[in-house]
Amino acid sequence: xxxxxxxxxxxxxxxxxxxxxxxxxxxxxxxxxxxxxxxxxxxxxxxxxxxxxxxxxxxxxxxxxxxxxxxxxxxxxxxxxxxxxxxxxxxxxxxxxxxxxxxxxxxxxxxxxxxxxxxxxxxxxxxxxxxxxxxxxxxxxxxxxxxxxxxxxxxxxxxxxxxxxxxxxxxxxxxxxxxxxxxxxxxxxxxxxxxxxxxxxxxxxxxxxxxxxxxxxxxxxxxxxxxxxxxxxxxxxxxxxxxxxxxxxxxxxxxxxxxxxxxxxxxxxxxxxxxxxxxxxxxxxxxxxxxxxxxxxxxxxxxxxxxxxxxxxxxxxxxxxxxxxxxxxxxxxxxxxxxxxxxxxxxxxxxxxxxxxxxxxxxxxxxxxxxxxxxxxxxxxxxxxxxxxxxxxxxxxxxxxxxxxxxxxxxxxxxxxxxxxx
Amino acid sequence: xxxxxxxxxxxxxxxxxxxxxxxxxxxxxxxxxxxxxxxxxxxxxxxxxxxxxxxxxxxxxxxxxxxxxxxxxxxxxxxxxxxxxxxxxxxxxxxxxxxxxxxxxx
Numbered sequence: 001x002x003x004x005x006x007x008x009x010x011x012x013x014x015x016x017x018x019x020x021x022x023x024x025x026x027x028x029x030x031x032x033x034x035x036x037x038x039x040x041x042x043x044x045x046x047x048x049x050x051x052x053x054x055x056x057x058x059x060x061x062x063x064x065x066x067x068x069x070x071x072x073x074x075x076x077x078x079x080x081x082x083x084x085x086x087x088x089x090x091x092x093x094x095x096x097x098x099x100x101x102x103x104x105x106x107x108x109x110x111x112x113x114x115x116x117x118x119x120x121x122x123x124x125x126x127x128x129x130x131x132x133x134x135x136x137x138x139x140x141x142x143x144x145x146x147x148x149x150x151x152x153x154x155x156x157x158x159x160x161x162x163x164x165x166x167x168x169x170x171x172x173x174x175x176x177x178x179x180x181x182x183x184x185x186x187x188x189x190x191x192x193x194x195x196x197x198x199x200x201x202x203x204x205x206x207x208x209x210x211x212x213x214x215x216x217x218x219x220x221x222x223x224x225x226x227x228x229x230x231x232x233x234x235x236x237x238x239x240x241x242x243x244x245x246x247x248x249x250x251x252x253x254x255x256x257x258x259x260x261x262x263x264x265x266x267x268x269x270x271x272x273x274x275x276x277x278x279x280x281x282x283x284x285x286x287x288x289x290x291x292x293x294x295x296x297x298x299x300x301x302x303x304x305x306x307x308x309x310x311x312x313x314x315x316x317x318x319x320x321x322x323x324x325x326x327x328x329x330x331x332x333x334x335x336x337x338x339x340x341x342x343x344x345x346x347x348x349x350x351x352x353x354x355x356x357x358x359x360x361x362x363x364x365x366x367x368x369x370x371x372x373x374x375x376x377x378x379x380x381x382x383x384x385x386x387x388x389x390x391x392x393x394x395x396x397x398x399x400x401x402x403x404x405x406x407x408x409x410x411x412x413x414x415x416x417x418x419x420x421x422x
Numbered sequence: 423x424x425x426x427x428x429x430x431x432x433x434x435x436x437x438x439x440x441x442x443x444x445x446x447x448x449x450x451x452x453x454x455x456x457x458x459x460x461x462x463x464x465x466x467x468x469x470x471x472x473x474x475x476x477x478x479x480x481x482x483x484x485x486x487x488x489x490x491x492x493x494x495x496x497x498x499x500x501x502x503x504x505x506x507x508x509x510x511x512x513x514x515x516x517x518x519x520x521x522x523x524x525x526x527x528x
């Protein structure tokens with residue numbers, strides 16, 4: 001029976017704030033409470049590895065919303081409280097308890113718990129100066145240590161690792177990137193794009209080792225990290241080590257509630273968990289592919305601002321009554337120093353690649369095809385193509401591979417030529 | 423302190439105060455103004471903070487970079503002579519600028 005406790009949003013994240021905002025926009029009148037474990041009001045994470053590390057933006061400017069916003073929209077924002085257990089009845093209502101013992105009653109539960117960095121379990125992992133980068137405190141710590149550091153080693157050549165490496169390089173540090181796979185950003189981009197970033201980062205003075213086999217971190221007498229030992233005995237000196245080897249979704253609360261989990265909290269296309277009442281959004285969700293097609297994974301987890309925002313909006317719609325299947329074109333970006341990478345669509349299962357533009361000029365796009373149709377794009381310093389392909393995918397249009405390589409003609413024009421007259 | 427007047431496509435007017443150094447996008451987003459989406463948080467990656475700037479305000483704003491110029495070719499609502507991406511419009515001092523938000527950003 002409802003007691004007008006409203007919705008409890010666990011996780012003061014991008015998805016959590018968006019869910020609260022969207023609920024108010026849609027006219028949801030019951031109480032909205034967001035509970036976050038961090039002491040900071042909800043903030044943007046993407047700049048932490050980029051502008052924030054480089055000193056271009058300050059922590060204050062990262063806040064999503066003013067304090068007034070939460071007050072004005074009657075959103076109760078509770079910080080520094082980590083929810084550790086939840087009791088919930090079959091009607092979806094229940095009580096969540098924080099580590100402090102504080103209790104939060106709710107009629108409806110939302111989980112926007114995000115993800116935590118995957119830890120590297122090797123010898124020396126506990127040494128001082130072995131860092132991870134996920135939240136504002138991590139970034140502050142890394143930034144402070146970078147000021148004093150000369151040699152910086154980044155373990156992991158994915159987005160966070162390369163963004164932080166490029167930032168450290170901009171600060172004048174000696175930077176090494178150690179990647180266990182045979183290519184950079186292998187999880188997110190195709191081979192041509194990986195190859196380009198390898199060359200571009202090396203040309204900017206970052207030492208990149210692929211197929212790196214790390215044995216252990218070595219330390220000094222004070223217990224501080226001093227180096228990274230590789231198979232074969234070579235040791236890369238390090239004053240700071242940043243480990244960026246991916247994230248693990250935070251599913252503990254969902255698992256304890258008995259919700260279906262597996263690489264994230266399993267949700268349907270209305271952002272509902274397996275109990276049919278709890279909504280889930282963002283990095284912690286294992287969702288049906290919002291851009292379904294043959295050859296693409298049926299379910300996946302998306303670690304992106306775009307999904308955090310859009311899925312939270314979908315969850316808000318689900319809560320306020322109507323049900324709309326979640327559909328969108330996944331997109332991602334990564335600023336690595338002066339290199340801007342923008343990706344739209346999912347390239348999994350591609351059978352053809354067209355490179356558009358000039359790689360040596362560091363301004364080009366890699367367009368992925370499957371069975372003659374565009375399915376995804378990686379754009380390097382080339383926002384026009386990114387916007388065009390994002391639109392193309394949203395509208396279900398196509399540009400044939402034999403024409404897409406002609407960078408003299410805008411993709412938008414090629415699309416328009418082929419758009420069926422309505 | 424900088425001030426911005428936002429007028430939505432439907433004619434709703436909001437007048438918001440910012441801090442020195444804030445962009446027209448940041449002031450809008452922090453106050454939850456619905457007409458500006460700004461998915462990428464201001465890193466010139468998404469073109470969802472498109473605004474039309476009042477003519478006399480155009481010259482007090484920072485000039486457009488090549489990248490912003492290119493991104494404006496990909497906005498949902500077609501660009502006009504006074505189109506800018508509001509994340510690039512950093513405000514200093516006591517300026518008061520007027521912008522209109524398009525009907526749709528995504």
